[in-house]
Amino acid sequence: MLTKYKFDMRSMFRRLVICVGIILLFFTSALPQDFQFLDRQKRQSIHFKSIKNLIVIPVYINNKGPYDFLLDTGVGPMIITEPSIIDSLDFTTMRKIKVSGLGIETVEAFVSQNISARINRAKMDHVPTAILKEDFFNISGHLGTKIYGLIGYSFFDSFIVDIRYSESRIIFSRPDVDVKYKGNKIPITIENLKPYVYAEVEVPDSGKVNAKFLMDTGASHALSMEMFNGDKFPLPYTKIKANLGMSLSGQITGFMGRIKEFSIGHFDFKDVISGFPDYSTISQKIDLKNRNGNLGAELLRRFNIQFNYREGFMYVKPNANFKNPFEHDMIGMVVYLDHKEYKRFLIGEIDENSPAEKSGLCPDDEIIGINFRPVDLYSLNELADLFKSSASKSIILEIYRDNKTFFKVVHLERRI
Template structure:
């Protein structure tokens, strides 16, 4: 039995969190299963896309593809989230199960250990896989490109993995290959197929304390703090109510604020933006005893990472992102691409009293232009950066609503 919980992606404006809480009773992963190079190579390099801090890599599944997957240290079995892949592939020996989480009515999924995945020249046969019958997470819509799934433990446990965020390049080496490590060594602990690190965090009214965090390249936020001494993590004095993203049962509510001091290894950061999900809700469904929170890619991308699951450590070396300040979105709304028509930019949830709310924008409004440029000139990542580009700046949105077109001027505001 495997229970999986992750706050995985922050939305367009606050970096979508997708909470995957999946009950997969038939999937197990053994240490004997791993990726192998198809020839005598000892090391390979692979370019990746970096979208909203998430690493997107091409994967061939059962000889077909490539299909874009999120590379995510926070997951165990490979997960196929795009149901259309079922129609295009000849899956055999698959079983149906029910997937449930956080109160959602159960939905059907397929599980299989008769699938082959190939990443560049590395291949793994019989990779444990869950295939969702429905696209529950709309990863494609929120990232603006077709996403077919998520892969994690099987890849990271097979290699020494070097992630270079600035170069958008992976270098993965055989476990017995000599690797020149650079930077600061940080211990990691692998539990239930996931990596954890220890950090020191300043807690309001309690001073600095040691915290155990899931290291999660599949979460595009910097931090999510979930538990402290068996209860909700103390909230910072300055905070805003926020929807922290989607779970299988709907919106995850909580707060956004800043952690005054965060450090691990030789590195210390001030005023780190963090989510604080509603403990009373998630603790009823998720076992939070094993960790205090989640360390995501908005912080991890400040380093070149060399990750070695097999020996239980990673090396961190600061890169050119290191001094970039942590900023939250300054508009207060979700934007996503319609899954059926990928050039329709739609507004999702709007935060109460946010600049978007004050300007009179509404959910389901379609954005057809920004600053007098058509939407063809923008990606979702472009809009993310624009909407946190600076307080007191203004953006002009051209809106289509109920067969009418009009303009809205929104004044960006630093809310935390």
């Protein structure tokens, strides 16, 4: 929310920890129920859209839809960000709660246990749900497609879930079905409706340590390092200042850098891009006592992953993305879509001393052309790939500002 609803979405989709507070909604009275197939099927398969590393699936709400939802291991109860999809919604009769977390100040949400959700032929009645009066996160604008909510724990706990990032496909099976597991088995723990995993990470001046990570398919980053020995995580020697998010009252600041070595199971990665949010800020918003950081989809997508929440493990198998290099964006700015009047590509936060700043770009500039092509020929995914494509590339942006049109040449830089 750079003015009212603008987020630094490099951060938001590197660490989409939207509902850190929502896990504490006190759904203790929820009916004990799971997703169940509507027939005698044992497993089903659906395709998903991958946008900025995030998994978007079709979900039917109260037998209407489908609506695009994020499939997010980082959320507990289902979250609806577009309440218009629910008919006859009367907020005055619903229990009101306060939601807080990294990237937002406290806002109001409403609790319901009378909403059903269906994914393909699997349905769950009385899904514990948090409903926002409006989309405080502007997820749709920053993904370039309408997003109606997020779903996580209820789905993952009901099935053995096989996420095949290489095929953009999910296969989900009943827990009582024999599943052929592939790859390396890694233990996970489920705490507060979310999965955690241990991995080795190299800490500056401390060597390799065993660290605990929230596994977050709803965060488009690779890693976010948040806590070490009860204090801030040591910064790498090479780093850049970065805007890691916006709240209603101000920015969440920090640094971007590289973790020299990171190992999970039998698999090793080097020079992994990571965010290092300001500890004094995030420690007031989320509980860091039981985790060191957040493991996001830029790293997870390098595997095909089979989750078994009930038995506490996952299997990971490298896919075609495994050897892709880790790169940060080389332009240093956020681009998001404004759908209020017509589709406009707007510039949000701009990093200090970045190529975008050096070229004279400003927040709220509208991009109307890229390399002499209309900007609406690009998706936000394509723009994200373009902005981290090559440090030797120059991009010509046609900008609309204050009723004037002009061109800016931006020279991409590999900043970390």
